[in-house]
Amino acid sequence: MKKFILSLFFSVILILPALADAQTAGFYIKSYDYYAYLGKNKVMTVQETIDVEFIDRRHGIYRSLPEKFSAYRYDGKNERFMEYKQEYSSVSTSPDKNTTDAESSVFTIKIGDENKTIIGPHTYTIKYKCVMYDDRIDLSDFFYYSPLGAYWETDIEQFNFRIDFEEPIPADTQFELYSGNIYSEANGLNVDCHYNQNCIWGKANKIPEGNAITLFCELPDGYFVGAKKVSPFWTYLCGILSLASCLLTFFFIIKAKHKSPVQTVEFYPPNNISAAEVGFIIDNEANDSDLMALYPEWAQKGYIQITEDKKKVLTFTKLKELPEDAPEYQKILFKKTFSRSKNFTVKNISSSYISELEKAKESLHDAFDKERSLYEDDFLSLGLLYLCSFMYTLFLCISSPVSRWDNLYLCMLVIPFHVLGSILNKGFYSRYFRQIKPVIKTTLMILFCIFMGGVSYGAFQETEFQVPLVVVYVLSVLY
Structure with a gap:
């Protein structure tokens, strides 16, 4: 009698965790039989x-099924991380009715009646087809x-x-079999598994909530015939729109930068335009030759004499x-x-003179900022440029035939580069930073290339179509 009581005590202790999990979910599964027929077209008929x-x-239970999964595949050269899609159809349940819902890459079959509750034993039969791509x-x-x-969420x-x-x-x-947690x-569940050329079968006991059983095997190419393919429509559409937006941006930038002024017959520059400013107007750049042109002009106006x-x-x-x-310049x-002194000889140029010459060039450049800008405001060209780059990032992310929506967050990562580009191109560094502007742009170019490599990596797993567009995109952003 004592042995019986002791045995009963330990049995209760061992079953308490399972009962706790079951109470949390409100139910537990006593028996679960899974049968499937895998067709040559990669469609599984499941009961x-x-x-x-x-x-x-x-009221009932939920049966949740993944709509995508990922796996490492060897393509003959490299091991590639691939994402794959699954679809479910022809869902039927008994004895209770069902509704289905798809959200966050999970297909959920909701079985039960909102007007009816169940307690005690109940058996569900679920039938559906799983279409693997x-x-x-x-x-x-x-x-x-x-x-x-x-x-x-139960045992x-x-x-x-x-x-x-x-x-x-x-x-x-x-066959490779993985069981236990998702990683x-x-x-880990000690699944008893067997297989032959016609089927694979197995069983497991005492499975905790949140655990899975996964099967994997390599098969010769051509084993599956007529498997559903991912439509390339989005990939090609996004590629065409990306290229079009890049070309459109190039067109507007070049048009803005090379807009021809109205030509008038003039033998001398207007009174309010100096020789240095004329030089700046020609190439939109302040350089040494522009400032050197001031000396003959000063001599002509009587400020200096040249011998x-x-x-x-x-x-x-x-x-x-x-x-x-x-x-000021x-x-x-x-x-x-x-x-x-009052006399300055060209051969006596010092380092301090060169330093002041750089300041004068900065001042000349500043003289044409804002209201004296020679060209159309940068807002249009930069706005189109950033719109183009954002569009391309968007297209690149959604063109993945499987995970297009999961990758949309990558679009937000391009914004810091847009901000840096604005700072560099809008003249916020007009004085202090202009000398190191080429260094900053070079650094930005390197970082941007690294970034685009990371963004594009996911798309490369799906299609090679994006490769030339990445080059066009980088050039357009860094133009």
Whole structure:
């Protein structure tokens, strides 16, 4: 009698965790029989019989099925991380009716009646078809499937499965079985599994909630015939729109930068335009030659005198000061030229003169910012450029035939590059940073290329169509 009581005590202790999980879910599964028939077209016809014990009153159960999965595949050269899609159809349940829902890549069969509750034992029969897509690898086919998914939030006392093959598998086929949590790479549930050329079957007991059983095997190329293929429509459409947006952006930028001014017959520049400004107008850039053109102009206006000795060395002699309303860049150059004496010889150029020359160029450039801008405002061209780059990132992300919506967050990652581009191109660094602007742009280019490589990597797993577009995109953003 004491032995019986002791045995009963330990039995209760061992079953308490299972009862706790069952009470949380309101039910547990006593027996789960899974049967499937795998056709040559990679469509599985499935029937599941589930014996449920309801501890609390419930309206029914949910059967959740994954709509996509990922796997590493060898394409003959490299191991590629591939994502695949699955679809479900022809769903029927008994004895209770069902509704279906698809959200976050999970297809859910809701079985039960909202006007009816169940307690105690209840048996469900679920039938459906699972359409698995073509693997997109010419080297081989493969079978990867989970007869028991990890979506059950209760314990399963006994699970049996069997999958029959329409086409016998090769005799040397080796199945791999993974069981346990979703990250398990071993048979953590000690599933008893067997297979031959016509079917694979097995069973497992005492399966905790959130555990799965997954089967995998490599098959010769051509084993599956007529498997559903992912439509390339979105990929090609996105590619065409991406290329079109890049070309359109190029067109507007070039048009804005090279817009021809109205030509008038002039022998001298207008009174309010200096020789240095004329040089800037020609190429939209302040350089040494633009500023050197000021000396003949000053001589013509009587501010300086230019003489040349026998060795053809030029000497500038100061005659009078520039007017108070002279542009800042002219004052900088004039003051530095005659900072030591009234005479300045070209051969006596010092490093400090070169430094002041750079400041004068900065000032000349600033003189044409904002209201004196020679070209159309950068807002249009930059706006189109950033719209183009965002569109391309969007198209690149959604063109993946499987995970197009999961990758949309990548579009947001391109925004920091747009902000940096705006800062560099809108003249916020007009004085202090302009000298290191090429270094900043080069660094940005390197970082952007690394970024685009990461963004594009996912698309490369699906199609090679995007490769030339990445080059066009990078060039357009860094133009």
